[in-house]
Amino acid sequence: MAGTLFVVATPLGNMEDVTLRALRVLREVDLVAAEDTRRTARLLNHYAITTPSTSFHQHNVRLRLPQLIARLQAGRSVALVTDAGTPGVSDPGAELVQACVDAQIRIDSIPGPSAPITAAVASGFPLIPLTIFGFPPTRSKDRKSWFASIAETRHTLTFFESPHRILSTLIDISPALGERQIMLARELTKVHQEFLRGSASLVRENLVQLKGEITVVVGPATADNLSNDQLSEADALAMAVAKFGQLTNSGTPRRAAMTAAAREFDLSVRAVYAAVEKAKKPAE
Numbered sequence: 001m002a003g004t005l006f007v008v009a010t011p012l013g014n015m016e017d018v019t020l021r022a023l024r025v026l027r028e029v030d031l032v033a034a035e036d037t038r039r040t041a042r043l044l045n046h047y048a049i050t051t052p053s054t055s056f057h058q059h060n061v062r063l064r065l066p067q068l069i070a071r072l073q074a075g076r077s078v079a080l081v082t083d084a085g086t087p088g089v090s091d092p093g094a095e096l097v098q099a100c101v102d103a104q105i106r107i108d109s110i111p112g113p114s115a116p117i118t119a120a121v122a123s124g125f126p127l128i129p130l131t132i133f134g135f136p137p138t139r140s141k142d143r144k145s146w147f148a149s150i151a152e153t154r155h156t157l158t159f160f161e162s163p164h165r166i167l168s169t170l171i172d173i174s175p176a177l178g179e180r181q182i183m184l185a186r187e188l189t190k191v192h193q194e195f196l197r198g199s200a201s202l203v204r205e206n207l208v209q210l211k212g213e214i215t216v217v218v219g220p221a222t223a224d225n226l227s228n229d230q231l232s233e234a235d236a237l238a239m240a241v242a243k244f245g246q247l248t249n250s251g252t253p254r255r256a257a258m259t260a261a262a263r264e265f266d267l268s269v270r271a272v273y274a275a276v277e278k279a280k281k282p283a284e
Contacts (some may be wrong), residue, residue, distance in 0.1 A: 002105045003030070003077040005068075007097060009086040009112025013190035015046050022110050023047055030076040033068055035092050039083045056080065057092050065099055072105045084213075086114040090134035090160055116158040119185035119215040122195060125156040126220060126245030129279045133159040136169060144172055151176035154221040154238035163210045170204035181219040187212035236265040237275040244276055 006025045011017040026032060026049050033056040034040035040053055056064050068078055080087050080096055087093030100107050116132045131153050136143050150157060151173070161169050166184070177200050184196040184203050192212065196203045220242035221235065240261040247257035262272045 001075055002103075003072045003075050004106040004108055005072060005096065005100045006077065006079045006108050006110055007087050007093065008079045008081050008110040009114065010040075010043055010081050010084060012084045012113045012115055012118065012188045015043065017113050017189055018043070018047070019110070019112050022112055023049070025110055026051055026079055026081075028077070029079040031068075031071065032079045032081060033064070033096070035082045035087075040081055051079075056096065061092065061095050065095060068096060069099055069103055069105070072100065073103065084113070084115070086112065089114060089116065089132065113189070115160070115185075115188055115213070115215045116217075118188050119183070119217050120156065120158055122185065123156070123183040123197075123217040123219065125181075125183070125217060126242045126249065127156055128245050129155045129241070131155065131157040133157060135160045135162070136165075138165075143169075147173040147176045150218075151180075153218075154235050155242055156218065156220050158215060158217045161214045161216060163212060163214060166210065166214050167204060167207065169216075170200045170207070174200040174204075177218065180221055183217040183219070185215045185217065188215065236267055237271065240265045240267055240272045241275050241279050244272065 006029060008022050008025055009019075010022065026044065026047075029051060032040060032044070032051050032053040034053050035055075035057050037053045037055050043049075044051065044053070054064070054068075056068065072078055080093055082088075082091035082093060085091070088097060097107060116130075120127055120130060133150055136146050136159065147169075150159065179199045181198065182200055182203060184207070186192070186194045186196075190212070196206055198206070220239060222239060222242075243261040243264060244257050247260060248254060252260070258269055258272055258276070261267075262269045265272075
């Protein structure tokens with residue numbers, strides 16, 4: 001009988017953020033597959049966990065994937081962890097999970113910290129819908145194209161950036177976002193955690209510390225952010241959904257919020273209702 005792959009979320013920085021279930025699983029599995037065994041060792045040592053570990057990262061996927069699948073098919077249990085947060089979200093993991101799906105190996109997800117969600121819920125932006133992007137490309141031409149592309153997402157979105165590229169990122173993304181509001185989250189859950197809010201240009205002016213991992217949350221586009229020729233019906237519906245979310249989150253009754261959102265963007269209540277219901281459903 002095949003074993004089980006446990007996809008285990010680990011702390012972003014604060015060791016107290018690990019769940020009791022995650023600790024139990026890390027103790028009980030036969031092997032921990034870690035993005036960086038040295039970083040994972042800090043967590044394991046902190047909680048006196050002696051389970052052996054092996055590396056599993058983007059540079060050794062081809063080598064390690066068949067080895068881990070063989071272990072699982074032999075009845076062993078494996079815990080997949082990343083350096084911080086939930087595996088598979090801009091971190092190694094999706095390849096192993098898909099291989100287990102293909103091999104009909106049992107998968108169990110152990111929920112816990114996730115940088116995009118942790119940052120997004122502190123932003124104050126409406127979170128239905130929410131799109132999570134990864135890191136921007138490193139080449140200048142590709143980066144500018146990437147920023148222009150994600151700016152077409154009118155609802156709230158998040159992406160990651162490294163400390164040494166964040167200044168150039170805020171410069172490059174400013175033309176695409178204009179005055180659209182963002183929140184930059186630095187050193188999430190750690191001692192020097194910081195949230196900076198405003199337009200990309202304003203956040204850049206106030207950015208002093210350039211250390212620590214960074215998550216950027218971009219708020220939804222509004223009619224004020226867009227020129228008339230940019231505001232298509234799809235844009236209007238997306239912003240109406242975001243407005244509906246803001247109103248209901250602040251306590252406005254659902255029917256009143258629906259009516260207000262429809263009126264603000266010159267849409268029918270029926271159209272806004274359909275868009276809100278569609279936003280609730282996972283993409284197929």
